[in-house]
Every structure is written in C-alpha cells, then in structure tokens.
Amino acid sequence: MMNAPVDLRSTGSTASKSALLDAQNNPVAIPPMPDYNGRILAYTATGSVIAAGLSQNLFPAWMIWTLAAALIWPHVAHQLTRRTFLRHSARIRQKMLLVDCAIGGGFIGTIGLVVIPSISVLLMLMFSCLIIGGVRQWVFGSLLTIAAAAVAVWIVGLAPSPHSPLLTSLVSILATGSYICVTAFYSHQQARALMMAKTQIQNQREQSIALSHKLSKYLSPQVWQSIFTGERDVRLETQRKKLAVFFSDIKGFTELSEEMEPEALTELLNHYFNEMSEVALKYGGTIDKFVGDSIMIFFGDPTSQGQKQDALSCVSMAIDMRKHMKIMRQKWRSQGIKTPLEIRMGISTGYTTVGNFGAENRMDYTIIGKEVNLASRLESLAEPGEILISYETFSLIKDRIMCRDKGEITVKGFGRPVPIYEVVDFRRDMGPNRSFLEHEHSGFAMYLDSDKITERERETILSALEDAADRLRREEE
Template identity: 80%
Template sequence: MMNAPLNMGKALVLDGNSAPVAVPPMPDYNGRVVAYTATALIIALGMFEGLFGANMYGLLAGCLIWPHIACYLSRRTLLRKSNRIRQKMLMLDCIFGGACIGTWGLILVPSAAVVLMIMFSCLIVGGIRQWLLGMVLLVVSTSAAVALNGVPASLQAPIWTTLVSLLATGTYICVTAYYAHQQARSLMLAKTQIQNQREQSIALSHKLSKYLSPQVWQSIFTGERDVRLETQRKKLAIFFSDIKGFTDLSEEMEPEALTELLNHYFNEMSEVALKYGGTIDKFVGDSIMVFFGDPTSRGQREDAFACVSMAIEMRKHMKIMRQKWRSQGIKTPLEIRMGISTGYTTVGNFGAENRMDYTIIGKEVNLASRLESLAEPGEILVSYETFSLIKDRIMCRDKGEITVKGFGRPVPIYEVVDFRRDMGPNRSFLEHEHSGFAMYLDSEKVTEKERQSILSALEDAADRLRQEDV
C-alpha cells in the first residue's frame, strides 16, 4: 500500500567499457504490487479463517486493482507533470491503508503489518516530513473507518493470519531493502567513475591551458567567456619584442642547442609577463607579443604602466641571462629590443568555428611591431599615447617622429629610460660590464643572507684587482 521507496532517480553503474549506464531502481509499480499483494493475502486469509466479514470483498478487490490505477494516474494523466507525484500517490496509499485497518477493526498484527509497510515507505521516500504527514492521514482515515464499522470484541488474529501478516511484511521490507542496497552500490560505483572522470578532465584542462594565456584559459573554464567567433573594441597596451643577433646565432649553434636556448628565453620572459598581468598572445620565431587590458583590465593608465614595467624588467633580466649564456660558451651578444603602443584594437576570437585564435588586430598592433623593429638593441620605444599615460612614473626620452602606414600624420615616439624612482643615487638596479667583468645588481631583490655573500664576493674581487695593480 505504498510507493516503492527506492525510486529516488536512476542510478549509474559501469558497463564493460567503463562508461556510466543508467540502471533504474525498483519501479513504483512493482513496489506497489508487492505491498498490495501482501495486504490482499492478509485479507483473503483473514476471511478464510472467519476473522473478517463479507464487507472485506471490496477492499480485497481494491488491493488487487489499485496498483494498476495508480500506475495509470502517474503516467497517463496530467499528474505525471507534477514534480512530487510519488509523494502525492503515497498519501493516497496512506489513506487506503488506514481504510483497511479501520474496516477490519484494528486487528493488531494485520494492522501493525500495514502500518510498518507504510512507515517504511514514507521514511525512505520523503523523510520525517513525509512520515509525519503520512501518519496523520493514516490516523484520520483509520478513525473514519472505525467510526463506520466499529471495533470487534477481540483484537487478536488467528495464528495463520498472524504468521502470514508477519511474513508478508518481512518479505516486502527485505525486497525493498535489497533494491536499496543495489541502488546504493550502483551510486557508489557511479561516484567513483565520476570522480575519475573529473580528475581526468582536470588533468586534461591543465594540459590544454599550456596552449592558451592563463587569463584566457581562466575566463573560458569559469564560464565568463564563450568559445565562439566574436570580437570587441577595447583600448589595450600592445608589446612586441625580439632578439637582436638571434639570426647570426642560429647559424653558429646546433638546432637542438638553439631550441633549448630559445625555450629557456621564452620561459623566463613569460614568467615576467605573467607577473605583471600580461596576456601572452603568441611566440613567432624569437618574437613575443603580449597585450594588457583584456580579458581583465586595471584601467588604461595602469595597463600601460604594467606593460612598460614588464618591458623594463625584461631588459634587466636579459642582461642577467646574457651573462649566464656567456658562461655556457655563447659568445654572440644577444640583446632584446622592444616596442609598445597603446590604443583601440579589435580583440576576440578569429578564425573558423572549428579552429579559433584569440588575438588582436588593428593599426596599433602594426605600430607596436614597427616600434620594435626600429628599436636599437636594449632599447624600449613607446608611442605618444603610451608616453602620456606613464610619463609621471617613468622617465622617457624624445626620439622624434616616424611615419607608419595607417596613420595620417607622423607618430611621435619616445625611448624608455627607467623608473623615476630608480633614477639618481637611490636607484635599485646597477650594471657595469667590460671584457672579463660583468655586474648586475638589483638591490630590491637581494635578501639579507644573500647580501653578506655578495659583499664578500665583491671584496674578494676588489682585493684581486688591487693586487694586480701592484
């Protein structure tokens, strides 16, 4: 007289190919048939032993017919659209069960058997709330049936009716418990499979992230950006750089050694770019293209300042790397040259539906590339727009004007000297380079422990030079 308590949704198990497969639990129809068949058996045996009167024929017929009617109401009528159809049908089962108990006059063991089956179903299907509501309906319907039929002189049932009642109730509970166990096992297997697939997806996403700038990858995987062909106009700071002397070096070195050197260079420069929040667009040969202001922006002024700050640190870092390469036997002097422009560009996904590239286009991109090609080794050239945004914090030198395709008038350009805070006697970065000697000092990055070691090394070097003078 109740729904099958196991139909909480389809469970997932694994097939032979380790793919999740939907396995339905014990259906409501089957569970209701088992419960009502058990109740009908109690009624029939009670009538055979003379415990119940002829008025029970109606309930007996109802127990045999109601599961099919409930199935029809749940699947073939407007009730099937209800989100809580199972709970509603279970309430009808509670009313029907109360009618049975009240009609046969509260006979103890058969009544207890029906109550146990109803309580078991209510608790599993809807928890305490469903159980409380079901018990209220059960008590109300039982009271109404008792008021109509009265209470017999004895509430004791014959031995066979008692035994069948207990056996029928135990059978129903065992069958539903078995299906509950199977469903729980299936859910555990599904949980394990889902966890494995989740770990595989995370590992795959981290691998794919190597082919995208972290900002772009993050915006895609968090759902902030759709993967479709779309663009927008935004004001960005665009950076280009390449290595002066790399072509000559490629003729001197073996391809494997050259590849290792280039990858090391890209790795070091990428870390600097990410430190300042730049979106790495692409690597082309020995060139790097980075832009600031998309997908995240801190404002035009801060984006331009971060871009130029990145370029200054790259220039300083290149000097340190050059000294390291020299110690490895690379004698060709490698210098980085950089160009930066700021302006409106078109940014977004370009290409085809099945192959996209997240990049930028526009005349400002061409200007940044042109500035990079005009820069001298170790020089950073910026456009006037960039200069106007950074001039209060970064010292620049006027370099005149150039003519660029796409610009109606000559474009003023400037050379980046250094941070204003690092100019004069208080500057943090010092450099000195001669044949047989190179020194690059960034005092802001030196720890107290390293400071003593550096001072000791400088004192030893100074003593050696003084001895040679003598």
C-alpha cells in the same frame, strides 16, 4: 500501498541524473525497482494479511472486497500516473505515496486497530515515506495515515480485541519483512550502481581536467580561464577595446642561429620564452603568440584593470624583461654562448579589434589594428636593450616611469608623424636610492636588485663581493 523506495530520476538533482545516466549505460549497473513493481509488492503483502485475517474470521466477510481492491489498485495507479494528465504533475511519486498513506490508514481503522496487522501496514508505509521523501514525506505521511485511521475507526469502531491469531500475526510479520528486505536489496543495489557511476564520472572529470590543462598550454591562461568558466563563448566574435600592445624580439638571434646547432638553439629559445612568459604572466599580460624569436603580448583583455593600469603593467613588464634578459645573458655566457643577445621592445596603446578570428573549425584569439602595427614598428626601430613607446602610452605612465623624448616617426596608417619615447626606468629607481644596479664588462658582470634580496642572501652576497674586491686589490698590487 506504496511506491518503490528509490528512483533518482525524480529527485531533481542534476548530479544524480548524470550519475544515473552513466549507471544505466554501464552494463554492470542495477536499474532501480520501478514504482509499479514496488506498489504490487506492497499491496500483495497487504493482501496476504487480509487473506489470513479472513481465513481466521478476524476480519468481517465483506472485507474480501478490500482484498480484491488491494490486488487491482497497483494497476490502476500505474495507468493513472502513466496514461493520464497526472504524468505531467510535479513530484507525482510523493503525491501518490500520500494516497497510499490515506488508503493504508483507512485499512488500519477499518480492521479496528488490531495491533500486529496494523503495525505491519504502518511499517511498510513509513519505510517507503522515509526512503522516497525523507523526514518531510514521513511527517506528512504519518499525519495522513493517522487521520485516515481515525476517520475509519469513528465510522467502523474498534475491534473487539486488539490481539490477532497466531497465523495472521505470522503472515503479517513475514509479509512486512519480505517487503522491507526486497526494497532494501534494490536500494542497496542501486546505491552500488550509483557509486560506480560516480566513480566513472569522477574518472571522466579527472581526464577532462587533465586534457583541459594540456589544451591550456596552447592558449593564454586568461583566455583559457574565461572559456572554461563560461565567461566567453567559443565562437567567431570580436569587439573594439583599448589595449596596451607589446612586441619584442632578440637582437643578434639571426647571427646566433648560424653558429649553433638546431637542437641547442631550440633549447635556448624555449628557455628564453619560458622565462619571458613567467614575467608576462606576473604582470597579467595576455600572451598572443610566439613568432620566431618575437613575442606579442597585450593588456586589457579578457581582463582589464583600467587603461592607465594596463599601460603601466605593460611597461613595467618590459622593464622587468630587460633586467631579466641581462641575468639570462650572463647565464648563457657561462654556457659558452658568446654572441651578445639583447632584447628590444615596442609598446603602443590604443583601440584595437580583439576576439576570435578564423573559421568555425579553427579559431585564433588575437588582435588587429593600426596600434598593433605601431607596436611592431617601434620594436623594429628600437636599439638593443631599448624600450620604445607611443605618445599615448607615455601620457598614461609618465608620472611613474621616466621616459626620454625620441622625436617622431612616420608609420603607415597614421595621418601624422607619431611622437615616440624611450623608457628609462621607474622614477623610484632613479638616483642614489635606486634598487637595481648593473655593471657589465669583459670578465665581469653584476646585476643587483636589492628589493628582491633576503637577509640571508645579503650576507652571502656581501661576502662574495668582499672576496672579489680583495682578489682585484691583490692582483693590482
């Protein structure tokens, strides 16, 4: 008379389907009770009520045909929903349950609304409606059951007495209780299986997240984010975009590598890359690669703030790196590294080809083009601590950053000499109001960035400077 209470394969929820698939692959999982078995159970329970009523002459003799129909209908319904065009119907389970409600309502009206058998059948119907389709299914099922019962009562009439014999009442109660208990047991087992499947999915999800974070160490955060959010496909494809390209290396690193042990040199280099990477990410740069002591970074892909802002962010990053390098050099000196390490940088802005290069089974997200060669050339021409930029970069940032004309250079791939400029500093930091001060001599180094100093730190710094000044005066006297 009704479907099995739970079958997540028909709920339409992607998460539930995935959970159920894992649950079915799990040998501990309990499969849901099929519609076929649930309907057989419900109609067998109803058949026992009919048999008890016939044996006590509660129902008319012709209702023996309803007993036969109750035993046959589950098989007919199974064939209709599995072997005919109905198998393609959407929400077939809910629709078949409404048919069961109509049949059940007709039976209740046919027996003249005898109380206990009617309530037993009604409970089984409403129990199934609530589990399978929720409140919506329960409302429609109730209305259809009431309507079918009313039509049957109008045709057949009410029973002489609403009371049923004891045996029929007991059979009705036991049949309904058995159906509810069995379906509830399967629902409970299926819920346990689903929870186990969800736990497995959660564990797999956590493992996938941990693995993705490990893999992200080999990709720029912007590239990793665009891949894992689905914004970018992992396939061989490129595009032309206007980017700001940055190159840097360490002047004096070759000499230092001859003086230091490989382990200490590796530690120093990793510390340098880590510090510079944090600066690059702060300004939104896409870190392309590390080669030896060189770093290649570009701005404008996969995310861009506009050509002007990308160029400004790139040059601002270079200025910050130069300041940060001075602080790091002082730390290295305190660790016994006396070789003066200086960073030199080159920046160009223009159209490049950016995307995935390589083979289908091994790709590299990078850029190529003459602007890349120009940035590399500028970096090689720069003096220690110097930032050289191309004319196009200069034209985009000249209103915010002070630059000095350095003449022209000849670069392969460019038909004419290329004007280049040296980055001095932010215009806001020029003159007496500048926030960054530096003094470096043998035995003395000071790097002051007043914009980054808190009130508490300011008092400590002033005290340290006063102590240093008093000591120098005493030694002079």
